[in-house]
Amino acid sequence: MKESNLNPFISKIENSVSERTIIKLTISNRNCKENKLLKVFVKLIEIKHGVKLSFVYRYATNDITKNFGVQKGINIIVNLLNDFSNAILFTCNEDTELIISKKGFELKQSAPKFQETPSLKHDHQKTGLIDIENNVYLRELGVTTSEWKIKKDMHDKFRQINKFIEIFDSLINEANLPPKIYVADMGSGKGYLTFAVYDFLINKTKYTPFVTGIEYRKELVDSCNVIAQKANFSNLTFKSGSIGTTQTDNIDVLIALHACDTATDDAIFKGIIAKSGLIICAPCCHKQIRKQFNVNNEFTSFLKHGILEERQAELITDAIRALLMEAHGYKTKVFEFISNEHTAKNIMIVGKKTDGIINRDEILEKIKAIKDFYGIKEHYLEKLLQNR
Template sequence: MPQRTKSGKNPKKAAKPTGGERPPAVTLISLLAGSIRERTFLRLVLSQPLSKSESAISKVTVRLVEVGGETKYQWAVRSQLQEKHENLTMDELIAQTKSVFGVNLGDAHLFTTQADLTVRWNYGKPQKVKRKPPTQQPSEGEGHNRQKQYLIPAGIPCPFLIEIGVMLPSGQVRPTMYHKFRQINRYLEFVEDILPQLPSTGPIHVVDFGCGKSYLTFALHHLLTRIHEREVKIVGLDVKADVIDDCTRVAESLKCDGIEFHLGRIETYVPSEQVHLAVSLHACDTATDDAIAAALRWKSNVILAVPCCQHEICQTISRQSLIGLTEYGILKERFASLATDALRAQFLELQGYKTQVLEFIETEHTPKNLLIRSVRRTDATAQDLTARREAYEGLKDILGVKDWHLERAVSSPK
């Protein structure tokens, strides 16, 4: 028989928590501390509220940030009333997690470079832990040794990135601008791939339609002039005078040779010489089609287009031919967006361009994340073009589209 204490209680039986006491969240905390110690931590999400109160915490997310050159953990706590952020040290993160898990929230999802871990609070009983293969990998700037080798590396001062506020003068990327830093480098990777399709000697002539703040225009200039030491003639075009003035100021401040900004519309711009690379990034709705049409008329070597909002096909697509997709508003809108880009890609193939549709940037930063990259072919046969015509017209028939803006813009420019 088991021995009993003087009080008559069996010492082998765990005492029940009393007066609000609870066993510490040893499992989650040990996993969290271990991931930080081993430098495998990526992200932590606490969810599943244990209270239905309106002011109760509904979710906590934790991610790595760089603050003043130090690694911190951004703690974002959300309730129905508000969301608050604060940057914590490792010890503060551990303390905050202990105070919330099992008190306010009952589920934890810990993402590391080694595994995805799900921990569930079990009201004083052993916590339930599930382990799955990792689904995420570290991003540049998140305090890990494994870093992607970018065309513009972090840690080395880059004048145009400093000027536009992406980098600090030391070369450190601002934590809030890492998404833009990655986007710029991703864009340059696409350009790097098509450099063999551009003239190998002489200036490279580029037109950037709807250049906006010109982050990517300056990035392209940096790639061609600083990295590849090429002469360029880059024209940034936009309809907003204040945007053109600001871009011109930045270009003058950086002493960028071969880049200028003009106030004007895509469909009326007339280049002074052959355009080798035509770029259209996030031009709204049919403005993307106007840019593609202009590049086709100029017989540009390469066309890069990242479409933005798209409404035309959504308004004209037949409800009868695709009833399962078009009777629900949000599904129709998303389908029409993909259908528009498919039509653009097929139309470009029909015009003698080898075309790819690629992911531009992660969807967590923007849903407008497709890039259409087209390279002019010199080997397209009549048989190839006939097959492309059949595929293009077949897609139009399925969608119930008779004609659309890109076709009209190419055949009847304004």
């Protein structure tokens, strides 16, 4: 059935939402290969703030979830359909495929693939990568109750853990890692992600993992070691110490999540000198560069605003980190790893070691140009690499 506009399809979505028969809507086949967004999945959920349309935006390495009120969500769907040429609305009664081409809009109806009436409850507990039932460390870390239910105030934390493991899964699949895999988690804190990494590697992959968490705070190290024993995680250990001085000869995967300020640089440095196959970091506060900003050019006019100066300092700090990793043979990518409704600290820098030829001087020149522009005298990671 050829249509001259989108209205019939949008009406079907609206009806399925109001009648609660919608199971999901998938939007795919991007029109432009440069569009980094690959697919979008939409479903109806009920959360504390009412009924929402929940959007999962799928990118090559991560998913970002955002919830919108129904009307706003419908408007977003209409806009998305400018950039994609296929959408399928799955409902309990029928499925409707929308095919968009230069000739117009075509709707194809078919019998429903899923017939079960959807529950609107937000399914916090569903995850394929981290099991909840009988998972000792989740209980000991206070994420679950003794009945293996996610605690009320721990849903965000659990979602963050899962999101990280999803990304970790795709990153290790892309990297060339040995069967015995040595992982160092720098600034492991309470160990949520360190435990999850070990759990995932030992239970869901072919690797034999040896995971070490490095953490300043001895009380956290001690409690994590006790939990590792209770969980029977024999190759997971936590060591008390500073990232900068810790001995690290053998690292295949270096992780540093929210290690404060220059601790992220210390961690990346350790990864680079150990020739770690994969470096995964999510920087935290960025103070070192901001203090040095001395801008006497056209950027002065906006850097007078504190928040813009702060954001700019974050960008420059992380941009130079990524360039330094590239200068040392890493292919890098920088992306948002979790929706910023959960945390503002959501930028991830990933470096994958490659054997490709690099023109280090050219990259160092680029770094120098950035530093000169902002009047930066010293980037901490650059200094570590120069002084080694």
